Amino acid sequence: xxxxxxxxxxxxxxxxxxxxxxxxxxxxxxxxxxxxxxxxxxxxxxxxxxxxxxxxxxxxxxxxxxxxxxxxxxxxxxxxxxxxxxxxxxxxxxxxxxxxxxxxxxxxx
Amino acid sequence: xxxxxxxxxxxxxxxxxxxxxxxxxxxxxxxxxxxxxxxxxxxxxxxxxxxxxxxxxxxxxxxxxxxxxxxxxxxxxxxxxxxxxxxxxxxxxxxxxxxxxxxxxxxxxxxxxxx
Numbered sequence: 001x002x003x004x005x006x007x008x009x010x011x012x013x014x015x016x017x018x019x020x021x022x023x024x025x026x027x028x029x030x031x032x033x034x035x036x037x038x039x040x041x042x043x044x045x046x047x048x049x050x051x052x053x054x055x056x057x058x059x060x061x062x063x064x065x066x067x068x069x070x071x072x073x074x075x076x077x078x079x080x081x082x083x084x085x086x087x088x089x090x091x092x093x094x095x096x097x098x099x100x101x102x103x104x105x106x107x108x109x
Numbered sequence: 110x111x112x113x114x115x116x117x118x119x120x121x122x123x124x125x126x127x128x129x130x131x132x133x134x135x136x137x138x139x140x141x142x143x144x145x146x147x148x149x150x151x152x153x154x155x156x157x158x159x160x161x162x163x164x165x166x167x168x169x170x171x172x173x174x175x176x177x178x179x180x181x182x183x184x185x186x187x188x189x190x191x192x193x194x195x196x197x198x199x200x201x202x203x204x205x206x207x208x209x210x211x212x213x214x215x216x217x218x219x220x221x222x223x224x
Contacts, residue, residue: 004151031209043113043200043215044152051210087152091209096142096165099152 002027002092006100013078013107021073021103023088033071034097035064036087044087078107111135113216115201121222122191130186130219134203141184142213143176146198155199158184159207191223 005024013019025033032051036044048057050066057064061082063074073086085104089097114133122128134141143155154168158178169175173191178184188195198220202213 029209032212034212036215041217043202043217044213046212046214049210049212089152091211093209094165095207095209096154096157096168097209097213098154099144101149101151 002090002094002098004088004090004098004100006086006088006103008103009101010104011106013075013105015079015107015109016077018074018076018078020075021086021088021105023071023073023100024069025071025088025090026069027090027092027098029093031091031093033066034089034091035062035071035073036089038085038087038102075105078105080107080109083107113201113203113214115199115216115219117219118217119220119222121224124193124223125190127187127189128191128221130188130199130201130221132184132186132201132216134182134184134201135214136182138203138205138214139181140204140207140211141178142202142204143184143186144200144202145170146200146218148197152200155186157207188221191221193223196221196223 003026007022035047038044048064053068085102087102089099141158144152173189176186198218200218202215204211
């Protein structure tokens, strides 16, 4: 069974203080690793797909990286508007995405 | 519309009543998924559709839950004889194709409260 574990559960940063979120996974036949952002009362918003170890994707202050066992979401010089829950998911050979419980990020001004 | 649309956005029902939740996926998306999100929990897979067919119903919690999709478009998730433990946000998502490598695009969910 595919499994995703995210850490930490919650992270509080000061504006401008860079950090990383971790996503550890086990999956049968990785088809893709996905990062989402979820704001309160909203559905998850797609950010990145990573397909193979060594791949990196960037979007504004966010950069996602992938190894064979984990993925990191690096946040550089965060702003208060980056505050959200960040979800990691893996897609394997069983065609469904398995999600982690997420990391609640709070960026204080 | 440009995104996945779900209705109603909120539903309050009494224990024992039936409810029907609706999802309009992104036009042209073959695959459609239903997930459940309980407070403080991860997204729980319920069912997915490839076209109008549901190859994997393994996530449906009980026989009180059913789903259908028609015209490779709209899907409905029906919960019969609702129980308090059914209270959650029900999220629908669509993607271009089934296969685990295609990102899901989510609606904003239906928040179901069973009293």
